[in-house]
Amino acid sequence: MKANLSLVAVFAAGFFAMAAGGPALAKDSVDKGSISSGNVRVVARFPHVQPSGIAFLPDNRMVVSFPRSAHEHTGARLGVYAQGKIIPFPDAASQEQFVSPLGMIVDAQGKLWVLDEGMVEGQGTVAGAQKLFEVDPVTNQIVKVYPVTAPALLPDSHLNDVRIDLTHGTAGTAFITDTSTGVHPGLVVIDLATGKQRRILADAKVVSAEPGFVGMIDGVVGRYDPDHAVIPQGGVDGIDLSADQKTLYWQSLSSRKLYSAPTALLSDTKTTEAQIEAAVTYEGETTMGDGMATGPDGSLYISDVERHGILRRTVDGQVMMVARDARLIEPDGLAYHDGSVYSVIGQWARLPVFHDGKSLEEMPFIIVRIPLNK
Numbered sequence: 001m002k003a004n005l006s007l008v009a010v011f012a013a014g015f016f017a018m019a020a021g022g023p024a025l026a027k028d029s030v031d032k033g034s035i036s037s038g039n040v041r042v043v044a045r046f047p048h049v050q051p052s053g054i055a056f057l058p059d060n061r062m063v064v065s066f067p068r069s070a071h072e073h074t075g076a077r078l079g080v081y082a083q084g085k086i087i088p089f090p091d092a093a094s095q096e097q098f099v100s101p102l103g104m105i106v107d108a109q110g111k112l113w114v115l116d117e118g119m120v121e122g123q124g125t126v127a128g129a130q131k132l133f134e135v136d137p138v139t140n141q142i143v144k145v146y147p148v149t150a151p152a153l154l155p156d157s158h159l160n161d162v163r164i165d166l167t168h169g170t171a172g173t174a175f176i177t178d179t180s181t182g183v184h185p186g187l188v189v190i191d192l193a194t195g196k197q198r199r200i201l202a203d204a205k206v207v208s209a210e211p212g213f214v215g216m217i218d219g220v221v222g223r224y225d226p227d228h229a230v231i232p233q234g235g236v237d238g239i240d241l242s243a244d245q246k247t248l249y250w251q252s253l254s255s256r257k258l259y260s261a262p263t264a265l266l267s268d269t270k271t272t273e274a275q276i277e278a279a280v281t282y283e284g285e286t287t288m289g290d291g292m293a294t295g296p297d298g299s300l301y302i303s304d305v306e307r308h309g310i311l312r313r314t315v316d317g318q319v320m321m322v323a324r325d326a327r328l329i330e331p332d333g334l335a336y337h338d339g340s341v342y343s344v345i346g347q348w349a350r351l352p353v354f355h356d357g358k359s360l361e362e363m364p365f366i367i368v369r370i371p372l373n374k
Contacts, residue, residue, distance in 0.1 A: 033307065033324065040325040043342070044081050044367035049073050051344045051365055053104040053161075055112060056337040057137040063089055063112060064344070064367070065101040065333075069119035070351055077101055078114060081367070090140040097142065099129040103161030103333065107172070108245070112137055115162040115176060125181075130159050132174055132190065146190055148176070152197040156182035160237050161291075167245045168267035169193055175248055175266065177236045183226050185209075185235025185252070189266060200266065200273065206280050207236035209254030215288045216306050217330050217349040218360075224254040230355075232290075232305075232330065232348050240292040240300060249300060251289050258283040258302075258313070286319055287311050291334035293341060295372075301341050303331035305349070310334070310341055310370055323370040341370045 044051075044064075050073075053065035061080045066073065077098040079086040088095050102117040111134055118129030130153055132146040148159060160179045166172040171193035178186050178199075186202040201207045213224040215231060222230035237253040241263070249260045261280045265271050289302040289311070298315040301322070309324035310331060322341070333344040344367050350360035 033321075036325045037309075037321070037323045039370055040323050040327065041369045041371070042327070042366050043369045044084075045364040046086075046366070047364040049075060049086075049365075050346050051367065052102050052332055052346055053114070054333040054335045054342055054344050054367065055104045055106045056335055056342075057106060057112060058110040059137065060338075061089075061137070062337075062342075062367075063104065065104055065114065067100040067102050067117060067119075068121060069100050069102075069117060070121060070348070072121040090135055090137075090142060094142055097145070098133070099126055101133075102159070103177075105163055106137075107164040108166050110137060111135065111143070111164075113162055113164050113174070115159055117159050119158070125157075130157065132162060132176070134192075146174070146192070146195055146197075148188060148190070148197065152188045152190075152199045154178070154180070154184050154186075154199075156180050156184055158234070159188070161239050163239050163241045163248065164192075165241060165245045165248070165263045165267060168263055173263070173267040175239060175241075175263075177239045177250060179234040179237050179253065181234075183208075183235075187236065187250070187266075191267075191269070196269070198269065200276055201236075201280075202273075204277060206257075206259045206277070206282075207250070207252060209233060209235055209252055210257070213254045215254065217288075218347075220349065220354070229353070232354070238289050238292040238302060240294050243294055243296060243298045249283070249292065251286065251292070251302070253288070253290060256285045256288055258286045258300075283313075284317055284319075286313055290330065291332050291343065293334035293336045295336050295341075301334055301336065303328075303334055303343060305330045310343060322372060325368075327366065328368065339372055341372060343368050343370070 050071045051064045076088040080089045103115045114133040116131045130148040134144040158179045158181045160177045162176045174190040176188040185207045190197040209224045217231045233254045235252045239250045287304040288306045291303040293301045300313040302311045308328040312322045329347045330349045331343040332346045335342045352359045
């Protein structure tokens with residue numbers, strides 16, 4: 001009887017210790033997805049200007065675009081970032097040619113291509129400013145300018161990002177995402193030899209926001225609403241080419257569905273809209289993403305704006321998280337360079353337009369590097 005009483009006393013002591021939060025209480029478990037992956041390195045900070053696009057030139061210079069659509073600013077609109085400074089690129093004299101450079105990419109031959117959205121804070125869309133620039137990083141000169149015009153360009157167009165396919169067309173083909181400021185998204189295709197352009201998949205389901213879509217960015221949950229956005233939303237946004245340039249991938253911002261189509265068909269002006277739509281492949285769900293970048297092994301890296309992270313989608317369709325960190329506040333432009341993924345963090349979801357006129361942005365804006373396989 002004494003032994004039984006002793007057991008009861010031990011049990012009771014342990015119970016009350018746990019109830020009181022004493023040493024018998026184990027540490028509470030937490031969602032591992034909320035813990036930083038520990039591989040995010042800040043490589044640039046911008047206390048006064050908002051970055052967006054990012055690309056690396058063949059000589060390893062990092063080029064960054066500084067659009068004016070959300071924040072009008074003085075200084076470089078396109079620049080090389082080095083040793084804490086922004087150096088106008090290709091030079092200071094060329095800056096006035098850019099209105100609001102946004103997406104960019106370096107093609108397979110080392111040329112830099114810069115897409116100008118042509119929008120300025122307080123002014124909206126500037127007529128005639130939507131352009132694609134070809135820049136030679138060897139001579140540091142703008143080689144050619146391709147104005148994007150109607151009927152490929154619509155009154156509510158918002159040109160977002162660009163990729164260059166050099167395997168089709170005598171001088172290559174440009175693929176541009178038009179997210180749209182309204183409800184008319186699509187892809188713009190430009191023959192770089194002739195400058196001829198056309199709009200494809202206009203308003204198609206595969207480039208549009210999903211009706212009723214609910215997303216969360218920076219802790220704010222919002223349903224897609226073309227009349228009142230509470231988080232960034234819209235149609236086709238992220239875009240990239242496969243490593244062999246045979247396939248174009250894209251995804252709408254208000255969607256988690258990834259799509260693709262053969263570049264041979266998309267670049268052929270003889271293909272009909274029905275043929276293009278029939279050739280589109282649904283690649284499965286990924287995330288609510290923005291920027292995209294392709295690695296040399298064909299893996300597609302996608303910014304995960306909901307989970308403050310970067311996803312990797314392998315060529316066989318597997319999806320995994322390669323980085324997560326609370327500082328990744330709506331990752332924007334992505335670039336793969338020398339075994340790492342770089343991401344621009346522009347805090348777009350904190351703009352006043354999404355918060356009844358109040359800015360929630362916290363300086364500085366940053367660029368991060370995520371080393372892979374290390």
